Amino acid sequence: MIYADYNGSSPLLPEVSEYLTKRIHSHLFANPNAIHSMGQKINMGIEKCREMISQVVGCHPDQIIFNSGSSEGIANIFHSILNLKDQTKKKIIISPIEHAAVMNAALYYKEEWAYELIFTPITEDGVIDTKKVEELILKNQTELAMICIMSANNESGVIQPIDKIVPLAQKFNIPFFSDTTQTIGKHAFHFEKSGVDYAVVSSHKLGALVGAGFIIAKNPVTIKSLVFGGGQERGLRGGTQNYLGIETMAIALKIFSERTSQLLQLKLARENFEQEIKKLCPEVVIFGEKADRLAGTTLLSFPGIHGQAVQIELESHDIFATTSAACSDNQPETSKVLLSMGVPDDIGRGVIRLSLSFSQGQKEYSSLAHALKSAYTKLSKIKSY
Amino acid sequence: MIYADYNGSSPLLPEVSEYLTKRIHSHLFANPNAIHSMGQKINMGIEKCREMISQVVGCHPDQIIFNSGSSEGIANIFHSILNLKDQTKKKIIISPIEHAAVMNAALYYKEEWAYELIFTPITEDGVIDTKKVEELILKNQTELAMICIMSANNESGVIQPIDKIVPLAQKFNIPFFSDTTQTIGKHAFHFEKSGVDYAVVSSHKLGALVGAGFIIAKNPVTIKSLVFGGGQERGLRGGTQNYLGIETMAIALKIFSERTSQLLQLKLARENFEQEIKKLCPEVVIFGEKADRLAGTTLLSFPGIHGQAVQIELESHDIFATTSAACSDNQPETSKVLLSMGVPDDIGRGVIRLSLSFSQGQKEYSSLAHALKSAYTKLSKIKSY
Numbered sequence: 001m002i003y004a005d006y007n008g009s010s011p012l013l014p015e016v017s018e019y020l021t022k023r024i025h026s027h028l029f030a031n032p033n034a035i036h037s038m039g040q041k042i043n044m045g046i047e048k049c050r051e052m053i054s055q056v057v058g059c060h061p062d063q064i065i066f067n068s069g070s071s072e073g074i075a076n077i078f079h080s081i082l083n084l085k086d087q088t089k090k091k092i093i094i095s096p097i098e099h100a101a102v103m104n105a106a107l108y109y110k111e112e113w114a115y116e117l118i119f120t121p122i123t124e125d126g127v128i129d130t131k132k133v134e135e136l137i138l139k140n141q142t143e144l145a146m147i148c149i150m151s152a153n154n155e156s157g158v159i160q161p162i163d164k165i166v167p168l169a170q171k172f173n174i175p176f177f178s179d180t181t182q183t184i185g186k187h188a189f190h191f192e193k194s195g196v197d198y199a200v201v202s203s204h205k206l207g208a209l210v211g212a213g214f215i216i217a218k219n220p221v222t223i224k225s226l227v228f229g230g231g232q233e234r235g236l237r238g239g240t241q242n243y244l245g246i247e248t249m250a251i252a253l254k255i256f257s258e259r260t261s262q263l264l265q266l267k268l269a270r271e272n273f274e275q276e277i278k279k280l281c282p283e284v285v286i287f288g289e290k291a292d293r294l295a296g297t298t299l300l301s302f303p304g305i306h307g308q309a310v311q312i313e314l315e316s317h318d319i320f321a322t323t324s325a326a327c328s329d330n331q332p333e334t335s336k337v338l339l340s341m342g343v344p345d346d347i348g349r350g351v352i353r354l355s356l357s358f359s360q361g362q363k364e365y366s367s368l369a370h371a372l373k374s375a376y377t378k379l380s381k382i383k384s385y
Numbered sequence: 386m387i388y389a390d391y392n393g394s395s396p397l398l399p400e401v402s403e404y405l406t407k408r409i410h411s412h413l414f415a416n417p418n419a420i421h422s423m424g425q426k427i428n429m430g431i432e433k434c435r436e437m438i439s440q441v442v443g444c445h446p447d448q449i450i451f452n453s454g455s456s457e458g459i460a461n462i463f464h465s466i467l468n469l470k471d472q473t474k475k476k477i478i479i480s481p482i483e484h485a486a487v488m489n490a491a492l493y494y495k496e497e498w499a500y501e502l503i504f505t506p507i508t509e510d511g512v513i514d515t516k517k518v519e520e521l522i523l524k525n526q527t528e529l530a531m532i533c534i535m536s537a538n539n540e541s542g543v544i545q546p547i548d549k550i551v552p553l554a555q556k557f558n559i560p561f562f563s564d565t566t567q568t569i570g571k572h573a574f575h576f577e578k579s580g581v582d583y584a585v586v587s588s589h590k591l592g593a594l595v596g597a598g599f600i601i602a603k604n605p606v607t608i609k610s611l612v613f614g615g616g617q618e619r620g621l622r623g624g625t626q627n628y629l630g631i632e633t634m635a636i637a638l639k640i641f642s643e644r645t646s647q648l649l650q651l652k653l654a655r656e657n658f659e660q661e662i663k664k665l666c667p668e669v670v671i672f673g674e675k676a677d678r679l680a681g682t683t684l685l686s687f688p689g690i691h692g693q694a695v696q697i698e699l700e701s702h703d704i705f706a707t708t709s710a711a712c713s714d715n716q717p718e719t720s721k722v723l724l725s726m727g728v729p730d731d732i733g734r735g736v737i738r739l740s741l742s743f744s745q746g747q748k749e750y751s752s753l754a755h756a757l758k759s760a761y762t763k764l765s766k767i768k769s770y
Contacts, residue, residue: 001412008424009416009625017409024402024409027386031394031589035696036705039393068453068596071614071624085497101623104613112470204416204625211453211596211627226611228489229456238486239456240394240589242596311420320421 002364004314004321006205007154007182007297007355013207015255016248020209023244032241033232042243049250056253057201058190059216065223065236066246069213070181071101072226073200076215076237077177078105080224081146082113089145093136095120095128095160096340097153102179103336106148115145122340126158126288133165141172150179151199152187155324155337155353157297158288159187166195175222181205185256186357187263187294191216203245206252207357212245262358267295270356273365274298280373281380285347287338296356305379307351313375314352319368321354387749389699389706391590392539392567392682392740398592400640401633405594408629417626418617427628434635441638442586443575444601450608450621451631454598455566456486457611458585461600461622462562463490465609466531467498474530478521480505480513480545481725482538487564488721491533500530507725511543511673518550526557535564536584537572540709540722540738542682543673544572551580560607566590570641571742572648572679576601588630591637592742597630647743652680655741658750659683665758666765670732672723681741690764692736698760699737704753706739 003011012020030038032046046066054061067073081087094106096119109115118136121129128149137144147169152159162178169176180199183189185206191199197218204210217223220236229238277284277300287299302310307323314321324335334348356364388396397405415423417431431451439446452458466472479491481504494500503521506514513534522529532554537544547563554561565584568574570591576584582603589595602608605621614623659671662685672684687695692708699706709720719733741749 003415003423005415005419005421005424008419009414011412011414012409020409021406024397024405027396029394029396029595030388030390030705034390034393034705034707035693036390036700036707038388038705039390039707068457068612068627069624072453072457072612075612075614075623100615101613104610104615104623108610108613202625209594209596209629210414210625211594211630225489225493227453227457227460228486228493230485230489238460238489239454240587240595242453244594245596308420315421320415320419320423322419322421322424 002319002367004319004354004356004364004368006357007157007353008322009204009210010207010357012209013252013255013359016208016251019251020244020248023247032243033230046241046243046246049246052250053214053253056257057184057216058192063191063216063218063220065215065217065220065233066241067213067215067227067237068211068242069204070179070200070202073213073215074101074105074179076223076226077198077200078109079226080222081175082109082115083224087145089143090114091116091118091140091143092146092148093118093120093133093140093144094148095122095150097122097126097337098148098150099154099179099181102148102150120149124342125291126153126156126337126341127291128160130161130164134168137165137168137172137174141174144172144174146175146177148177151183151189152294153337154182155335156288156299157182157294157355159183159292159294162194162196170195182294185253188260201249203249203252206249206256208248208252209245212242212249214249256358259358262361263295265361266356266358269362269365270296270298273369276369277372281376287341287343294355295358296360298354300352300354301347301350302376302380303347303350305350305376307349309379310352310372310375313378314371317367317371317374319371321352323351324353387704387752389704389739389741389749389753391742392542392738393707394589394595395592395742397594398637398640398744401593401636404636405629405633408632417628418615431626431628431631434631437635438599438638441642442569442601443577448576448601448603448605450600450602450605450618451626452598452600452612452622453596453627454589455564455585455587458598458600459486459490459564461608461611462583462585463494464611465607466560466562467494467500468609472530474528475499476501476503476525476528477531477533478503478505478518478525478529479533480507480535482507482511482722483533483535484539484564484566487533487535505534509727510676511538511541511722511726512676513545515546515549519553522550522553522557522559526559529557529559531560531562533562535567536574537567537679538722539567540720541673541684542567542679542740544568544677544679547579547581555580567679570638573645586634588634588637591634591641593633593637594630597627597634599634641743644743647746648680650746651741651743654747654750655681655683658754661754662757666761672726672728679740680743681745683739685737685739686732686735687761687765688732688735690735690761692734694764695737695757695760698763699756702752702756702759704756706737708736709738
């Protein structure tokens, strides 16, 4: 079996499974806010995890606010910046390739709070056009409430050059939020060096237990509670902390930090794989081919062959991949990300996403190439559209 | 070891631990929204759990909206009812003994949205005064945006007679939210029969994995997204579903439903225990003594002996209890719940909460009585205030 949907969700890392197996039988379960020693032990564990995580992601422990994952983190960041009675700046620069969790938050503030969304142009390689974004910032700088550009796209894997934009945002004191769900724990990322004001993480993308995550905030007091609860996380995010989620995130991020060197091998294996597929089918489209991408992500299309047909063929080879982002998998039309890149519908409908992790490499890509070859040979005879 | 802090958080039920041990090694981890068969299997599992849970809590499966727990559920319900531009009704009837997660949400809407909070009177037994609440409803009915009364108090365990209030709320179409965090999975509760419009659940109070929960909404379309995400939970709560949390909640609630008969034994054991403590120390105060309470909750005070001193003594007997709600444990003053009941400070500071589960009974209460006797004998000689 090859799991090739890491951008959708990661299975538990073996180290996390091993930890959990023991942890479940430790009988140490309690409310981390209780005064008895069981509660205090768990609470100290949370703080140790915060420290461990802060070292991997390059921030101060106090800049981490644990929550239930990126979707909550995104909603909370928008709420913190935009749901303010004295917010007079009413424009948001946002990339059109943001994940639905970001786009839906932005649309809510457009519709209910009258914010204006200014979309950044995207090159055909799926990269934000930094020159044009700079122009947009200069033109609107006194009116910008925030800038919102993801660090890597979940569909194409294309890494966005936010480092080129951040200095200008900083110059004008415009809050910069980058959805880092696809980079933290998967790609080199250092919060402090990135210069962004807000970043988010989901545990299930890291190989930790599903249902946890955190915000990293340069200035945590700017976070306005979305979930009130009983004053947990220094009053910034209420609710009993998901300590098992937090413990497993610390383990997963530590494992990642010890294995970042494997990312280069993964990338080389992916590049070889893509060359092989191009030999097999010269008309194949690899989205963001010339751009810097996440080491293990390939978004490709065999024009005229429906992505879902390829996905089903791959599954008959025990390979699990998707046609697009999980949230839009059930929609047969071309994704908004691809539309932003100017992809026509006959190519957009043929899309299949293969996303691997640092624990995979040459072996998995050989199997993927073999299975894709078989799928292509079969399906190209009976083109579906 | 006796764990006596079930109102704070429940350890994993043995059946949940057993399930998880196998589940972790099943290798079935994926995004439930992915189109491949792993995602679909998990998704079908979620729907099966929704069905199982709906049977235990007495609602339609579609009325369940999974989230990260009660604190989020509470914030989401307040947001749904109160964060509306066309909400012209600006008064809320709320009990003063609500959990901090509810009270902090209410205070936010008071401060930022100009809602007026009308507090219900509380009897000295910790019960809402239903006659006076009825008067308040009649007096303010055209201006009431919501009524908010918990089903059982987390500190005293006192069950609130919401069934006496609900018909009047229904008559005037006033949304009724009851914080059921301490009752669902711990006490008989049937959503439909209760007549309330909204209820909430936290997984970690049930003996399931920490970090999950759900809202039950009579009319789910009245829920306004707080966490946008990618359209999960029929667009009502975005974010990849915490499927392991959901699976364990279904198991925990099923176990509870099979063992509700044990609650009566637990209650009898608690009553015997309280009689024994009263013989030991006739001046002991048992809060809500004459009221209907959760089967396993006793909130008591030895006047003049600090609750924390008792807690530490209990811990030396390997008994884990708290002085109050987890969230306010670090505050040495009398809790707001006790102040509402008219408890003076010399009694309020002596409080210790013992909260057991349906899996405990006579044996645990005998050990508790023994340990409390020893603590009282020791501490009454050196009264701390």
